[in-house]
Amino acid sequence: MNALPLTIDGETGVPLTEQIVSQIEAMIRSRRVLAGAKLPSIRQLAAEQRISRFPVIEAYDRLASRGLIQPKHGSGFFVANRVDDRDGESGNCDPRLAEEESNQVLQQFNYPGETLKLSSGFIPESWRDVDGLTQAIRQASRSDVSSVIDYAIPHGDATLRQQITLRLNALGIAADLPNVMITNGASQALDLIVRTMLKPGDTVFVEDPGYYNLFGLLKLQGVRLVGVPRLASGPDIDVAEALLKQHKPKLFFVNTVFQNPTATNIAPQVAFKLLQLATLHGFSIVEDDIYADFQSVPTQRLASLDQLDRVIYVGGLSKTLSSSLRIGYLAANRQLVKDLVDVKVLTSLGGTRFAESVAASLLERGTYRKYLERLRKRVRDSLSSAVQLLEGYGWQVFDEPSGGSLVWARVPGIDDSAVLVDEAAKFGVTLAPGSYYRPNGEACAWVRINSAYAGDRRAARFFEHMAEKRDAA
Incomplete structure (x- = not known):
């Protein structure tokens, strides 16, 4: 296939392997790269990105272990066969559909320490x-x-x-x-x-x-x-x-x-x-x-x-x-x-x-009961800061939440949040595209942000990056 549109930056502090994995995974999950597509060879990708072959080897190994790509002896690496279209009106219970749907949940558990799960539904362990x-x-x-x-x-x-x-x-x-x-x-x-x-x-x-x-x-x-x-x-x-x-x-x-x-x-x-x-x-x-x-x-x-x-x-x-x-x-x-x-x-x-x-x-x-009193205060403070942060970077919040840890937000001018998924991956941030939250997987401009993680430096770099792209446009 043609070169993958990856952005690898050795100065971000995110390991090169994780940058490759998160960006390719985001492309596959958002269907920017379809089932059956051939990936660049290890040598080709390393040359294109001007990096050693070792992080590419490790990245492909991780993607294969997650079931996202398949190595074929003598032919190279291919995107695994997946259900690319959803049939929400048919009442079909094809087991491949179950795999597609379950993958959306499994993303919350894959390599939890390596990327910032900004769309996570969980509060931090420390809370x-x-x-x-x-x-x-x-x-x-x-x-x-x-x-x-x-x-x-x-x-x-x-x-x-x-x-x-x-x-x-x-x-x-x-x-x-x-x-x-x-x-x-x-x-x-x-x-x-x-x-x-x-x-x-x-x-x-x-x-x-x-x-x-x-x-x-x-x-x-x-x-x-x-x-x-x-x-x-x-x-x-x-x-x-x-x-x-x-x-x-x-x-x-x-x-x-x-x-x-x-x-x-x-x-x-x-x-x-x-x-x-x-x-x-x-x-x-x-x-x-x-x-x-x-x-x-x-x-x-x-x-x-x-x-x-x-x-x-x-x-x-x-x-x-x-x-x-x-x-x-x-x-x-x-x-x-x-x-x-x-x-x-x-x-x-x-x-x-x-x-x-x-x-x-x-x-x-x-x-x-006593724990909830402490947790609610912590969540309120986090939520207020997250909304202020997002709006400061030009994001639109669906409706200012009165509680909980979630924020539903979008970047004006971007109609498909799959774009945000790809951009976030460059900074070691994992986002779930808004299409995941729609009954039949329709494209969606919005993404779910967990306010507990919005203050992380990786999230801040991503928000700043999106603001710069908007201003440049």
């Missing part, structure tokens, strides 16, 4: 209450030895469920123990809902932009996705109403607070109208409230208005407490919870009793 966690782990190991070796009951630890009901009650959701089940993260809660309530060919409404892992899960099950634009006030009700004349969705998946990725909250009038539409057209709403604990003063939830009639409420502790413990939960009417527990038993038997015991201890002793 977590590691001391509180380790203390609770030691306590659970001593006081509840059975939790180290036994299965959790399918509904989940009773003490933890009781703590969850108290948290739901504080949001105005009148839930009792039979309304609540513990899941292996919020992802399992969504998976159980999809398995139980949907079949291949069913239609659901999702937010556009929205949660890409949910999109992949739905496509894997052969479910048809219809995107409803997400506005600053929530789903576009006028568009939803128009789409309901053409489609009969079984479910509508909605983020209420600090929506991923726009960081916006549903306005009360939108929530009321959405519930009216659900009653009129006979669909249920899955309220994904995974960012609830970042909010200091609770706002209106759909489940509090509906009281678990047509709303299924999903939450979790992974975003704040620990991603490793994998504690999620859902609240719904009693019969549905019973049905979901039956599916959980068949697919995973139960949860992790030890993790549930640790989480219950942290909530019951007040350790988690």
